[in-house]
Amino acid sequence: MRPARIASSAAFLFFIFVVQEAAISRINFPIAGYSLYIAVLMGLLAMEDRSAAVMIGFFGGVILDLSPSIDAPFGQWAFVMTIMGYIFAANRESIGDFSTRPAALVLFVSLGATVSLLIFLSIGALLGESDGNFQRILTTSLGNGLWTLLFSPIILPLLSRFRHLSLTSRERK
């Protein structure tokens, strides 16, 4: 885990965050909205080792906490994404390398996007936040998971290429 890679990943995530807030959020997706940011973050987490995944998860969550329209306390997404980073890395070690199994990676990322939203809501409920009725929560979480499933085959190869560029020659071996 190099600090430069964490910094480059954080900068990349911030760029995706700006794209999400400025453009993707404007599109009225059927069923529920789509978060490109969460999909990209899940993709990065799935490709990193345990320490790097935890760090990227934390910084990715902090960036998500900066969203001006969010109504949750600052740090809630950081908490969720740190947990997701650890869960992702721990499971990836048991599943193996995703580079040879792209379908498994797509499923893993989509499931992760849905689970992260549900964990966020659960923590929000513990903190006394109201996020609507059960049906809406389920629709939003599953709808986002569905869109992530559909768009991930396009996004993940690009993400994999970005990650490859951010690795040193020694790390590539």
Add this chain to the structure above:
Amino acid sequence: MAQGGNNRSRLLLVILLVTSLFLITLDLRGVSLTQSSRSATQSFLAPIQRVASSAFSPVSHFFSDIKNFGKTKAQLKDVQSANAKLRAQVILDKNTQGQLLQLKSALNLAGRGGYKVVAARVIGRGSVSTFTQTITIDAGSSDGITKDMTVISGAGLVGVVKSVTSNSAIVLLMSDPSFRVGVRIARTQSAGVLLGQGDSSYTMQLLDPAGTIKVGDVLVSLGSENNRPFVPGIPIGRVTSVDHTSASLTQQATVIGLTNLSNLEIVSVIIKPATADPRDGLVPTPIPTVTVYVTPAPVVLPSGSPTGLPSPTPSPSQVKK
């Protein structure tokens, strides 16, 4: 070696989780650092959103347009003939015309209510990750907008200003589950509370146990103290069904909002309320149905004799509203 790596990552996990909890605690205790970081992000994003809004405006309704394709296909023939006539008349861009229509409609409502408003363009929407239903508008404190101001469209209430920067503001939409507004039934003047449900339908709880709600009743805002956050008299919605459950103490009704929040382009922020409460003056009135009665005129033969119809006297067409 691997054990050492695992221990290190676990330690890192604990440190970062504690840091996150520390940040949450700071925020819940009202430390301004966390709030100002979001305001700074909003100030940074607003110009980008403004540019992206212009670029993405035609494609933002892409999916809903696809969904309605089947319905519109049947009308394609009519539209094609009308299009030939309209093409010559089109001067402005279709998108701009739509925005102009929304602006006219919003200003019309504000004018009838006597409100002083600031018109603003919608430049962003709350992301799915925020779980809140918000829009970002391109007007802020430099235009006189402050927190807790009422936001309206041409049809009625849109929401309330949640936060403001110098050049943009975030509006909490009335469909958000945390949204609550005091309402009054225009017909009976009974007061109640309207709750956002996350979509275009709302739940209204009547405060008066003896009051009555009927399907079709129009609700207007009750108004808040010092007109913050809600000015009185703004049309909100129409009752679609009434829950007559005897178990609850108060009556409940399902309400459909008058404003379509999914395709907002232009809104108005009320920066100065009317001097007098407009009461029910802004309640939308149904458009009268026009019925046309036509009495057939007798056909006159070239020789000038009538065709044998009972009444040879031609009567003018009557138009009754």
